[in-house]
Amino acid sequence: MSTASVPLPNWITYGLMPLLNLLMAFLISGLVVWSIGEDPVEALKLLIEGALGRGDAIGFTLFYTTSFIFTGLSVAVAFHAGLFNIGAEGQAYIGGLGAALVALSLDHYVPWYVTMPFAVIGAAIFGAAWAFIPAWLQARRGSHIVITTIMFNFIGAALMVYLLVNVFIVPGKMAPETRTFLPGGQLPKLDWLMAWFGLKLGPAPFNVSFLIALVMCFLVWLLIWRSKLGYEMRTLGISPSAAVYAGIPYSRTVIIAMLISGGLAGMMALNPVMGSSARLQVEFVGGAGFVGIAVSLMGRSHPVGIILAALLFGILYQGGADLSFEMPNITREMIVVIQGLVILFAGALEYMFRPAMVHLYQRLKRA
């Protein structure tokens, strides 16, 4: 008998199974840590302390979380429409260009809260534009979106290096980056929010884009589950042929879904570019676009799940950096391994435990 069609209650599908998958990823990571001669339990303790132990640590954790919420939402929106957007990395990179152009042109004249809405729009438009060509190719020419978005990550990286090295570089400086934005082009830190909880932010770059990310979570929820467009996207994602039967225009829905996805990825740039370094730098995305894949898979493409999964990865990124100071044997790249394992177990092997779960559940129900 096939177990694939047996329905399971939501708390197993959305609660227990992701937890089991996460546990597997951590068990194997623990094995890796143990195999290089370190104590996994001690490492986990250091990691959590490093991520949540102090005010500034929490600030850094939430800073990373902010980036991952944006990219997680980006991947999730495309996912609902049945599209796999691997290009969030490149879209965020180009989105940074949009944010930086706004900041560079307005920071002399207006305060940050005037710059901010324009920067959000600029970042979103540039990110969306970078998603548009792959989307158009998928919708109209049938080229596989996974391949084209991968290609566009590389093209985007080459373009940005060219622009930073040849166009935006400050004359007389060696570093390929723009000039530092004035306060009018920066997003202020959220130290008041931390102060509510009696925590000191310190040097951590936790900033207003976190609030923008939360707003976007709500908007994405509205879009996906409370709007006609979202309904059409989900229909397309579950069954393209049913969508066509129902009169849902394929090309239009694919392109709009990808534009929204690219826009959300582009907004991620607000956080590092305007919220932290106050300038556009080479490779500022730093893999956050790819973390978005893991976040979206972990969070089952739901905004609440994405916030939780982004927080988890925020903890891993901040804690992992701290851990590599305390245990030099465990380099920062250990996070990349964990990330890969989470994607493997929560994504590719998500059904591995399902047959066992179904048997267990049926036995429990009978008992």
Next chain:
Amino acid sequence: MDYFDILVSILGSTIRLSIPLLFTALAGLFSERAGIFDIGLEGKMLAAAFASACVAYLTGNPWLGLLGGIAVSIVFSLIHGFASITNRGNQIVSGVALNFVAAGLTIVLGQAWFSQGGRTPQLAGEARFSPITLPGVDLMRDVPVLGPLYVNVISGNNILTYLAFAAVPLSWWVLFRTRFGLRLRAVGENPGAVDTAGISVTWLRYRAVIVAGFLCGFAGAYLSIAQSAAFIKDMSAGKGYIALAALIFAKWKPVPVMFACLLFGFLDAFANFMQGKAVPGIGEVPVQIFQAMPYVLTCILLAGFIGIAHPPKAGGVPYTKER
């Protein structure tokens, strides 16, 4: 230097830069022709490069290094197979995951074992594949045109280079002239028909991904113990994705795959050569244009402006036997 010498030197480095692409693209060819998308080529190449360098360092023997690389690469293939064939998981997600695992694990283990910041120790000469001088080099040296080409482009490469070029007709023969190849291609187009004929889809696809792992092992070994003398972190540097682009550019056919890899290798070699040089009348051409070129070309091809690329029909779709 006159133009001919420049050309010869660019062609020489074209060959060197194409080889890892060629092995990897052929690996992707076997996997994708059997209906299993393989985004994880990059990761397999990287993992194999690391394993080859470690084994070659410990044993001092490049052949054992190559074997080590192949073994690790096949393990990655089997995980990909387990996820995407046995568990019917998303093949792309699985490939992405394996790329991350490889990228992270090579550095973590490298640092833990050798403490050189993710590098492996420098290999001694005999632990690497060294250049082979073909017979007749001395005779040919003075022949105009053909001489320098023979001496600098065809001769003087390591054994893996020649194996890569031998793998092209061999792959063609396996895919298009053997029963295994026919079935492998069939399983990528219509697995239901293959199943009806009483042939195991699962086993066929597993064999295809194992072949892919085998070939990626060569690519990795080439990077770390033939082209370089150590593993350096992230040394595959996106070559797996360029190989994927070459595979699509060649429309999933073995001989065009070779030409696509040579073209992308040439672009890379040309970009290296052009770095910091000015073109008369245009000025300095940014190297980023050459770096982006393989990806741009592939997108244009995918858009259907240079012929149409038909991927294997069942590519990316897990096969479910019962409904």
